[in-house]
Amino acid sequence: MPLLLHLWALKSPERMETCPPLDSESVRVVVRSRPLNDREKAVSSGVVLSMDLQHCQCFIWKPGAEDEPPKQFTFDGTYSGEHATEQLYNEAVCPLVEGVTEGYNGTIFAYGQTGSGKSFTMQGVSEPEAQRGVIPRAFEHIFESIQCAENTKFLVRACYLEIYNEDVRDLLGNDVKQRLEVKFEHPERGVHVRDLSMHSVHSVGECERIMERGCRNRAVGSTLMNKDSSQIILLILFQSICII
Ligand SMILES: Nc1ncnc2c1ncn2[C@@H]1O[C@H](COP(=O)(O)OP(=O)(O)OP(=O)(O)O)[C@@H](O)[C@H]1O
Incomplete structure (x- = not known):
């Protein structure tokens, strides 16, 4: 919604x-990620997103392909679960x-x-x-x-x-x-x-x-x-x- x-x-x-x-x-445009919820923790979901808060960048890793470089996006602001x-x-x-x-x-x-x-x-x-x-x-x-x-x-x-x-x-x-x-x-x-x-x-x-x-x-x-x-x-x- x-x-x-x-x-x-x-x-x-x-x-x-x-x-x-x-x-x-x-x-x-700013991006905000949320912490894993209980359901996601219960099924041991992995976190595929990391953030460079200083440079307002997001990195998305492909699950199961950790050797591949992540997709990278830059925003006007980045906010993590903290x-x-x-x-x-x-x-x-x-x-x-x-x-x-x-x-x-x-x-x-x-x-x-x-x-x-x-x-x-x-x-x-x-x-x-x-x-x-x-x-x-x-x-x-x-x-x-x-x-x-x-x-x-x-x-x-x-x-x-x-x-x-x-x-x-x-x-x-x-x-x-x-x-x-x-x-x-x-x-x-x-x-x-x-x-x-x-x-x-x-x-x-x-x-x-x-x-x-x-x-x-x-x-x-x-x-x-x-x-x-x-x-x-x-x-x-x-x-x-x-x-x-
Ligand atoms: N930053 C956050 N920290 C802690 N809990 C969060 C955070 N963001 C969302 N949540 C929790 O995640 C759940 C889903 O969030 P929310 O209802 O805001 O999603 P939504 O994007 O509005 O979903 P929808 O489009 O289905 O209405 C809620 O239980 C909410 O409390």
Whole structure:
């Protein structure tokens, strides 16, 4: 299940003109590996991945062919099972969320096979604190930045949708079973989902309640790799409008 947190910022027209354009390095890709789980340990699974954390490189070894050189990939950041979500957030996500409060759009997209740790990274766990997810950290970050902003008002709105077998459903809508239509052209927003409900949020607590409500309406199943697999694409969209 890919997981997205799309942060969409709108500024007043006066401020928009003063925003510098985004540079060409606007897409950054980091990789995170997780430790072996109990099932994998029980069947004595081997680890075929190693990382050079300093040079942000991953090496994948072919099982049974240890003499062959590994496949090598370089990323903008590498995080192993020893790294907590806190570090990943501070290094890889924090600048993007910071940019949203300054008027830039941003998307955090978690991609990987079932059971690889996308939900663990994005939603996280409440204990230990260092493993709290990217999404609750982004909620806090946004509202802390808003509180610190002087002479500026923000309107923050959230929505929560799922794409499952190409059907789009509003997890916060009155009828969560209703399939929504994706429109490909909108004068300001480009692709948008017709009739998707938007909810004004004023605090971290309100965001958490909205998340919980949406999560209850998600489609979940199980796979051989993950008993709690969600098998869907989730998009949480935050729209913050800055009014001077
Ligand atoms: N970095 C990690 N440290 C410890 N445990 C992890 C880590 N990443 C994932 N896990 C554990 O691995 C299991 C699968 O993770 P998770 O549910 O996040 O996978 P997923 O990629 O979201 O899967 P799916 O696509 O099937 O929904 C969970 O039990 C989770 O707690």
